[in-house]
Amino acid sequence: MTVTSVVAISLPAPLVAVDFTLPATDGTPFAFRERTADNTLTLLFFGYTSCPDICPVHMANLAAVLRRLPPQVAGGVGVVMVTVDPERDTPERLRDWLDNFDRSFVGLTGTTDEVNAVMQSLRLPPAVLDPPGEDGSYLVGHAAQVLVVTADGLLRAMYPSGTRQVDWAHDLPLLVRADWGPQ
């Protein structure tokens, strides 16, 4: 990897192949590997719409930076978010939420077991639902990294929550141009 980043978490070999199918917000099955093969990079995130902080901030930052980057960089980058709270995140709610940031962002749902199985395949811990508060709402603990997946379907790096717009603006062009080489 030729990208020098101050925020990216690089991953030890062997790299994990990202290969799963979950229902998209339009109800059709979304086979991640096939549907993202034309992207130079896909940024994959697991979150939930009732999250006031980490999740909307990641999405807002990515949307803002991608809008500002040159089309030859931004055009090769896809964003996919999988809900870790499928009980509350109906396909409609997830679609509305993502549309606040960018209509091109893909939203995926599934059952809790299906989503946890995908996370496990990526060596991420399953999400944990906190007990509900007085008003019935609850928080969800979840892996909060944005995962960088290359066109060959390999998970190459992770960006933690707290990654700023300046970090993305610096790294995304490098990630898009990087010669990742064989695994």
Added chain:
Amino acid sequence: MNGNRIAPFVVVALLACGGAGSTRAPDAALGDLQIFDLGAPAPAAPDVGALYFTLVNAGAEPDTLVAVTTPDGTAMLHTVVTEDGLSRMQHVMRIPIPANDTVRLRPGGYHVMVSSLRRRWVVGDSVQFTLVFAGAGPLDVAAPVRTYTDVVEQLERAGP
């Protein structure tokens, strides 16, 4: 090109508003406490909001933020904790404000979460909050509703 010539001035302007508590006028103040960068992002979800701000204590006495209330919903002080690969928001009972120090409520750290929103905040709205300090007492503030992007950019510019 015009755009190229303007660019250096933009950079200078961004640096000039960097230091909280330096030359900027605070959004609100109470005794030695000053509030900057107040911002409530227009929620992407219909029922959950957040409030961010920078708190400067210019005095020699520490204080503590013990509560935030708003007529628009249920406000709670939160922080983000990451353990064993899981990030979760955690309710905190107080946020300490050391003497002569700055505390930033910002994404990924301390923030105010507002659940059970009674109305949907849209960009341009102003939301009333009361910040309650153990020492200084209550302070009413009006937070402008801005896009998540604008709120985050302002906080990024405000400092590390």
